[in-house]
Amino acid sequence: MKKETHIYNLLKKFKIDQVDLGYAKYKLIVTKEVPENGVYGYTNPGSYVIFLHEDMDNGPARETLLHEITHALFELIGFTSDNEETKFEENNEDLTLKISRGYMLLINLNPKLMEILISSGEDDVK
Numbered sequence: 468m469k470k471e472t473h474i475y476n477l478l479k480k481f482k483i484d485q486v487d488l489g490y491a492k493y494k495l496i497v498t499k500e501v502p503e504n505g506v507y508g509y510t511n512p513g514s515y516v517i518f519l520h521e522d523m524d525n526g527p528a529r530e531t532l533l534h535e536i537t538h539a540l541f542e543l544i545g546f547t548s549d550n551e552e553t554k555f556e557e558n559n560e561d562l563t564l565k566i567s568r569g570y571m572l573l574i575n576l577n578p579k580l581m582e583i584l585i586s587s588g589e590d591d592v593k
Contacts, residue, residue, distance in 0.1 A: 477583040487576040510538040
């Protein structure tokens with residue numbers, strides 16, 4: 468049984484079941500069956516769903532959630548391809564600008580999610 472301060476329990480407590488990226492709201496699904504075998508998280512940009520494996524400790528679950536949100540963010544800023552090996556020719560400043568603006572949008576549209584995601588997982592979320 469997960470502690471009350473586990474990220475999944477905090478998501479339930481604050482009724483957070485999606486990530487708003489402005490152009491789409493990605494549904495969060497915590498499940499035993501992640502669509503891609505052998506992974507702890509998976510983002511489907513076509514159906515706007517983020518899957519998270521339910522059997523993770525708090526730290527890895529937080530990191531995986533942020534990792535999957537970052538996949539969705541990359542979709543937002545145009546870093547997407549059907550080929551995982553595609554290389555993008557952005558310089559450091561252009562890439563930093565796009566990512567930082569994407570994260571500002573993410574933070575502004577999802578303040579409670581960001582608060583609980585960056586919390587220590589202890590009783591510092593109200």
